[in-house]
Amino acid sequence: MKPALQLRVQSQLALTPQLQQAIRLLQLSSMELELELNLALESNPLLDLDEAGGEADEPVELLAPDEIPLASSIDAPSEAADATPDFDDAPLDLGLDRADYRTATDEDGFEPQDAAAEDLRDHLLWQLNLTPLSPADRAIGAAIIEAISDDGYLSETNEALVQSLAGLHAVTPDQVEAMRHRIQCFDPLGVASRTLTECLGVQLDALDAQTPGLAHARSIVAEHLETLARNDRTRLGQKLHATPDELEVAIDLVRSLAPKPGAGYSNTQTEFVAPDAYAHKVNGRWQVSLSPNSQPRLTINEHYASLIARARRDDANYLRGQLQEARWLIKSLKTRADTMLKVAQAIVRAQSAFLEFGAEAMRPLVLRDVAEEIGMHESTISRVTTRKYLHTPRGTFEFKYFFSSGVSTVDGGAASATAIQAMIRKLIDDEKATRPLSDQALAVELNRRGISVARRTVAKYREALNIPSSNDRCRLG
Numbered sequence: 001m002k003p004a005l006q007l008r009v010q011s012q013l014a015l016t017p018q019l020q021q022a023i024r025l026l027q028l029s030s031m032e033l034e035l036e037l038n039l040a041l042e043s044n045p046l047l048d049l050d051e052a053g054g055e056a057d058e059p060v061e062l063l064a065p066d067e068i069p070l071a072s073s074i075d076a077p078s079e080a081a082d083a084t085p086d087f088d089d090a091p092l093d094l095g096l097d098r099a100d101y102r103t104a105t106d107e108d109g110f111e112p113q114d115a116a117a118e119d120l121r122d123h124l125l126w127q128l129n130l131t132p133l134s135p136a137d138r139a140i141g142a143a144i145i146e147a148i149s150d151d152g153y154l155s156e157t158n159e160a161l162v163q164s165l166a167g168l169h170a171v172t173p174d175q176v177e178a179m180r181h182r183i184q185c186f187d188p189l190g191v192a193s194r195t196l197t198e199c200l201g202v203q204l205d206a207l208d209a210q211t212p213g214l215a216h217a218r219s220i221v222a223e224h225l226e227t228l229a230r231n232d233r234t235r236l237g238q239k240l241h242a243t244p245d246e247l248e249v250a251i252d253l254v255r256s257l258a259p260k261p262g263a264g265y266s267n268t269q270t271e272f273v274a275p276d277a278y279a280h281k282v283n284g285r286w287q288v289s290l291s292p293n294s295q296p297r298l299t300i301n302e303h304y305a306s307l308i309a310r311a312r313r314d315d316a317n318y319l320r321g322q323l324q325e326a327r328w329l330i331k332s333l334k335t336r337a338d339t340m341l342k343v344a345q346a347i348v349r350a351q352s353a354f355l356e357f358g359a360e361a362m363r364p365l366v367l368r369d370v371a372e373e374i375g376m377h378e379s380t381i382s383r384v385t386t387r388k389y390l391h392t393p394r395g396t397f398e399f400k401y402f403f404s405s406g407v408s409t410v411d412g413g414a415a416s417a418t419a420i421q422a423m424i425r426k427l428i429d430d431e432k433a434t435r436p437l438s439d440q441a442l443a444v445e446l447n448r449r450g451i452s453v454a455r456r457t458v459a460k461y462r463e464a465l466n467i468p469s470s471n472d473r474c475r476l477g
Helices: 017-026 030-043 079-083 120-129 135-147 158-164 173-184 196-205 214-223 225-229 233-240 244-255 302-306 313-350 352-357 367-374 378-384 417-429 439-448 455-464 470-476
Strands: 047-049 277-282 285-290 298-300 389-392 395-398 406-408 414-416
Touching: 017 313, 017 378, 030 047, 030 298, 120 135, 135 158, 135 173, 158 173, 196 214, 214 225, 214 233, 214 244, 225 233, 233 244, 277 313, 285 313, 298 313, 302 313, 313 352, 313 367, 313 378, 313 389, 367 378, 414 417, 417 439, 417 455, 439 455
Parallel strands: 277 389
Antiparallel strands: 047 298, 277 285, 389 395, 406 414
């Protein structure tokens, strides 16, 4: 074959720096976006933060799907990006008394600070430091506390603890065991235990000797925990030679104990989220507006921009480059806000029944549905729905919460997985404690309500809700 030259015309999407920046900003959460903008303000002299910012866009009334003009996707930006709505409208009243929660101060002018959460280790070390001990015992106690798990149990052997202290003090396993028993009496009671029986026994030993049911409770903890877990009260009463009333008192006493003494102490701080959009009902129709902080206001520094014409060539080239980057960033932010608003509108349109009636009315919704409705690519919708939150009268939810697959119904429709999970939870909440519903019984009840679902599907949804099986619920009841 002779070599030859051929001309071929084809179109190919190029990931320009502008497009890459728009995609990256779109997938950032509000906290990450704020950090990104702070870095941009520090590095680009042509950028300024508008002090008059913080206003919300005007609530947008939802249109029917056939009334929505298709928008150009962020994956292929065009001149439509310039048609971003103006964000200089009336502020949204969020009931904050015109004070931003991030800048609120007390009467003395000091900003409130969240108290640092005290974890189990800090709580135990504080008690250890208040206890009169020899240097060796204090070192043993510190080593034990360091080895305690988040649940409050100690898995390290005494010999291993002795070896860990070899470079500091010469101690024996008996000294470690004696110190462990001392720590078990710290708050919370039972911490540093090795088994559940030991943990519960320490808590019972701390009770007054006249506590009703104490003797039977000690017997249950020492020898019959498995029988109690099976909720076999008849066999338990026979083994303890106790009347039903005495047995009930003893069981209630055991169940009042803490099987995981360290569970009340966590070193993880509560994470707070700020909504990116708000859904509220006005005159019988649902409206959506962006949060005041979801569209940070950046402007061009006119002073530096005016210096470009008078600056030397090198300085002028630098300022022109910074000016171009500033304009790209501002345009990308407007595109991000516009895209987020359109996705939030589409979600509220699709899930208006959820807003009215709750999770049981949730409709099946997938990324493709929203992508086709607003004329964008599914990958764009996926980026927008990640770590973005919508505030509704029923609570604040991540955008992704409103998406779920569907299960067919007998009338040819579909019910979302979220709605089915809500139905399962309601059925279990309403069941009799002595006769919990099995997965098969739940499937039968859902089928009776018109939802075609198999027992295995019910079991999968129940496990996703962290609800025990019917046998385990019977034991817990």
